[in-house]
Amino acid sequence: MGTSASNHETIKSVNECKCCGRQYWVRFEREYFEKGGCRYAFRGTYYGGGKHDGEQCVSKVFIDKVAKLYVDWVPDIAAAEKANELAMRFNRAHPTNRPIKFVIPLIAKMDFCGQTGGFLWFSEEDKRYVKSDEYVAIEPFIYGHYQKFNSNSGAVFALTESLPAFSHFTYVASDRELVVCDLQGVRNDDHYYLTDPAICSRDQLYGPTDLGTAGIANFFARHHCTAICKSFPRPEVDSRSRVRALQPKKGSSYTFELTRQHDQINREFRARKTLPAITE
Incomplete structure (x- = not known):
């Protein structure tokens, strides 16, 4: 999957993308651009050869002591899938000029953490927000307001x-x-x-x-x-x-x-x- 001293990387996602049936891995920045009540959000890029290869994505990481395992992300997947199922029913029953669509996240285990420091012999893994044995969520970067x-x-x-x-x-x-x-x-x-x-x-x-x-x-x-x-x-x-x-x-x-x-x-x-x- 390649390496980058400044960025984090995951292995291939556990689940498949709903629109193309592919698994993806991502490389994402070490500094988050947004923080919520339970998660950090990082900018990243999809890899894996499918239709999203090279596109921008968002990697979401649970805040420390909140959750880190795959099972912790299962309710998020279930909520997104249920919301999207109901959105499709709503779109059919009450069509509007803007149908509703929900993003369904991919879940992937970390492969390695990016390195801190400018020289290899002074570098160490950046474990401030995520560690190499933890799971993250991956979603498309949504452009617009x-x-x-x-x-x-x-x-x-x-x-x-x-x-x-x-x-x-x-x-x-x-x-x-x-x-x-x-x-x-x-x-x-x-x-x-x-x-x-x-x-x-x-x-x-x-x-x-x-x-x-x-x-x-x-x-x-x-x-x-x-x-x-x-x-x-x-x-x-x-x-x-x-x-x-x-x-x-x-x-x-x-x-x-x-x-x-x-x-x-x-x-x-x-x-x-x-x-x-x-x-x-």
């Missing part, structure tokens, strides 16, 4: 007709089991290209941004229907059970931020089809 449209805490930042309706649609299409939210990415002339969705589900199957029933209830407490979703059924709320609203914020919210009351509500409503009432 990157926006956050809504968050998994129920906040809305960019008004569109289709994206709030899509989140509402996912609740109905999943038989009231989940909501796809935390929508972010690029809106161009042809598509919404979205990445890193959060799914709030009753069974909390989708990793640390899955806020469960409390997250679903919080979304609908702040959701205003658009022309697309105004005819969709709204959730049935059980006013006998109340839970405090999540604090809306632009960044993702995580399960470790939930209160004991939120956790109790998530357990109580796991097998129900109703939602608790939200109190401010």
Whole structure:
């Protein structure tokens, strides 16, 4: 796969690219360009001979002590695949001039870390953010104006007709089991290209941004229907059970931020089809 003293490299991805069926390895920079609540993002390049060979990508690395193993990335893959499946159903049922498409990450194990220092005998592996036995996620670099449209805490930042309706649609299409939210990415002339969705589900199957029933209830407490979703059924709320609203914020919210009351509500409503009432 070649070497570069200044960059990190992975071996071939565990999973295959959904659009071309190829596995890729990547070389990515040692300095991140963006940091989230749980991950660093690094610019890199795809290699492997497929249609994406030589294209720019983003490598995402879990922050130390959060997660590092392949199994830690499985909920991210599951969330992206589920979101994309529901997006295709929404696009067919409610066609717009900008269909919704989600990026599905590749997961790859590190091959080696780039070297620090200018001379071989003074160099050592740069292990500040990632180590050679850890796994990273790989996604295409999305060109254009990157926006956050809504968050998994129920906040809305960019008004569109289709994206709030899509989140509402996912609740109905999943038989009231989940909501796809935390929508972010690029809106161009042809598509919404979205990445890193959060799914709030009753069974909390989708990793640390899955806020469960409390997250679903919080979304609908702040959701205003658009022309697309105004005819969709709204959730049935059980006013006998109340839970405090999540604090809306632009960044993702995580399960470790939930209160004991939120956790109790998530357990109580796991097998129900109703939602608790939200109190401010």
